[in-house]
Amino acid sequence: MDREETLAWLRRISGDLATATLRRLEESLPWYAEMPPARRSSVGLVAQAGITSFIQWYDDPESTPWIAADIFAAAPRELLRSVSLQQTLQLIRVTVEVTEERVAGKGEHLREAILLYSREVAFAAADVYARAAEARGLWDARLEALVVDSILTGETDEELPSRIAALGWHGHGEACVLVGTTPPQFDVDQLRRVARKLGVDVLIGVQGSRLVVVIGRAQPSGRPGEEASAELSFPEIARQLEPGFGDGYLVIGPPVAALVDASQSARAALAGFAVARGWRNAPRPVEADDLLPERALAGDPLARQTLVERIYRPLLAHSADLVATLWSYLDNGRSLEATARELFVHPNTVRYRLKRVSDVIGWDATGPREALILQTALILGSIGPAEVRRRPAPVRRTHATERSH
Structure with missing residues (x-):
């Protein structure tokens, strides 16, 4: 068949290809069969869009960039959260396999076109998921900064627990706040890796030259090797995290019962950080309660x-x-x-x-x-406690009172 005949034939069998693809998905991919009907329908839309866009691309190969992007535009945004990149690549593989079986014997050039287009679609899928992950990362960073700022200022509200849960906080035990200086080349990922190794959760906030880390020591979950990490004291955890901070003083606030109460620890840590230079040989890290005299002299x-x-x-x-x-x-x-x-x-x-x-x-x-x-x-x-004594307001003397006296 020539190109025009091939195009006409592909358009005639596009519906059958979509039906065969969905049938193969149910047979070969358990995760697809377990999906709710609405999500399976969305996956079917993506498969149908892929077949349709291949036919359009075969007619005009220069349209690759925008046709590949349109495939995933057919799916609702929620599908990106329920279908992983690995599952998307499995979907592409099954679709390509079904299409290859159906066009077998129709010419080597058509098979090469399918393989070339499947590569373009795979790259487009990776790009879609990468942009979604980047957007999620930026949103998480803004949300984390908001939570840390709420803890520092003590302006907590009813939404704070839900924001903490959205960040994937797994700690259900005590928490404390660590305040130090931001290093010139701050590696936030390295700090998070050390925290994961210690079995603790952290929220990190960079406020100019000041670096704030909220530490949560989760209760042991029973997994091997995790109980020892959970038994670390907060000063020991702070010493492990200390290399991630810049030069200068490092102050750890007193522990509190839960993360929602961390503003109390933050208030003490910030007050201690402000006066730490008053202790000439202060250790690093130093507990805020060890700086009580300096804090009291500063009016805390x-x-x-x-x-x-x-x-x-x-x-x-x-x-x-x-x-x-x-x-x-x-x-x-x-x-x-x-x-x-x-x-x-x-x-x-x-x-x-x-x-x-x-x-x-x-x-x-x-x-x-x-x-x-x-x-x-x-x-x-x-x-003793400071007592504020109000002086009585002066009596305004009028001419009448003066005459009476």
Whole structure:
């Protein structure tokens, strides 16, 4: 047959080719048979469009770019989310096989045309899925930035859990916030790979020179090797992530019960990051609660409240002798003998009371850094809460009141 006769024959059998293709799909591809009727119909539209566009291309090979793109325009957008690229390539292979079987014996040039066109369609499918993945990646990046910003500002709403779920967050346990500097050549993928290796979820936000990472330690799922990762403490996780940050201070906020409460950890981490230079030998990473004195001096109300509620009030509630002993010990340069002389007790009594202080609040007064924390807490606790006293408004004196006086 010449070209015109071949075209006319292809147009006559196009309907039969589409029917045979759908029948072969049901027989050879289990995922197609399990699809809902609406989606199977959409796949059928793609197969029919492919056969029709091949006939048009065979008539005019220069039309390859736009005809190949039109094949996937026939399918609804939801089909890209339900049919993977691998399944699309299987669909193309089955369609080509059915078409080759039907045109066998009609000339080698027709078979070569089918193979050439199937290659163009495969490239077009890869391009469609690549653009869809790129668009999804950009959307995920914008959504992640929005979630991180909501956590930092504390402006959470009812949509935050759904946004977190849309990002594929798998953590259901505690969470915390890590704040540091952004490196000159920031490799976000490397940071995510390290997090996956540790078995934790992360949300990453770049805010100029500041890099914020929200860490979620998921509960063990029972898979082999995952339980050890889940037992890592947040400081240990932060040390593993530390190479992904730039030079400078790295502050980790206190853990919170769930990701929706991460704004509390973020507030402490940001406050600690702002004053970390006040601790000359601060470790990297450093916990925000280890920077409580600097934060309190900078006017952080959360740090002042934490020092009073976690140190001063528990000691005062336990024993006034512990508070007096701690005051004296710190005022006397952490000298046991000088403290004992001031309190008229034996040095062993002072040593015993200091151990009780450590048991009650978890801080050891014999260390220089923890002594600073404890002394700041005693000062703030002794000052007490700030009371705002309103001065009475001045009475406006009129001529009548002046005459009455």
